[in-house]
Amino acid sequence: MNEHNYTYHDDNFSLDKTEDYTLLIQVEDKSFSYAISNNGKLIAWAENYPFDELSDPQELLDLLSAKYGQMIIGLPAHSFTLVPAELFSGERLPNLARFLDVKADSKVIAQVLDKENIIVYNTSEAIVSTAEEFGIRNTVFTSKGWLTAIAQNNPGNDCLYLNIEKEKVEIAHFASGKLRFYNSFDFNGDDELVYFTVLVANELNLEAKYTSLYVSGNIDADSKGLSRLAEFFKAAEVNNLQVLQLPAEVVAHRVLSIAALSLCALSEAV
Structure with a gap:
């Protein structure tokens, strides 16, 4: 597979207008990508930044510290299990966590995946701590948008x-x-x-x-x-499949997963 390192910014993109924008961040274990949309249009996208740039931004300090109209952060899962919504309760979370590969530096999260499923997953505490700086309520399981986009089409x-x-x-x-x-x-x-x-x-x-x-x-x-x-x-x-209006130089299948985060409302922790 190819290792993409691509950056796109629309000519009209401006850090002075971020309150009108939606910032989408998709986190991996050691890297992250971001996309920015405005009125259903992709206006910025960059991928494969080192994770340290998210936890302690330097190059992207102005972009990441700006105030956005909405922010959605996709968190990765080291392991996960799906639980039917009607069978899930918070009291069962410790038992469900036993099915995961939970390590000392892991955090177990339960969130609504769709109307019928709760996803219980673990990710590193370092990733969760960084996400908390942006607002933990803005987080979703990283592939929730991708699955939602397919389900809606x-x-x-x-x-x-x-x-x-x-x-x-x-x-x-x-x-x-x-x-x-x-x-x-x-x-x-x-x-x-x-x-x-x-x-x-x-x-x-x-x-x-x-x-x-x-x-x-x-x-x-x-x-x-x-x-x-x-x-x-x-x-x-x-x-x-396209969930955002894309410029000619950005191919739909490459950005589908991160662009589809725009379909996710505030996360529903359970």
Whole structure:
């Protein structure tokens, strides 16, 4: 997969107008990306900044310290589990945390993922502490927007949705418009990407020859990885779903996950 390091700023972007903007931040373990939208239009995007620049900004000090109309921060999960909303209660959180790979420096969080699911996940305390400086109520699980965007756009019962960032792939499946499967896998190379995708299809009893893949994130439309996936499935193509109006130089599938954070209202901690 390609390691993108891209920066885009609209000519009309101004730090004097940030109260009209929405700041979207997507955090990974050691890096983060940001996007800024205004009236449904992407006006800034940059990726792969070191995490230290978020916790102790230097280059981005003016941008990150500005007052925005809305801010949404996507937090990564080191491990997670989905719990049906009707079965979840705060009292059960300690027991649910036992299913996670919780370390001494981890923080367990429970948030609403959609109307039917609560996601319980753990992330590092350093990430949570940094997020608290921006307002913890502004945080969501990092892929909530991506899943919401797909759910709102008539997902097919015979489709798998993939999002790739670096050497991690997220795979989601919907049935009758509702999320029925979501998981993530660390992979190394195209063969492992194919392996995990086929594994998920088999677990869901989806016949590969009838199953289409829609892929977003760190992958190119003409990449070998997409071609390899297409060898095993009915089709494999980039996901051109747009949740923000994009400039011509920004491809929709590359920014789908971070742009879709704009669909997330204030997080609902439970």
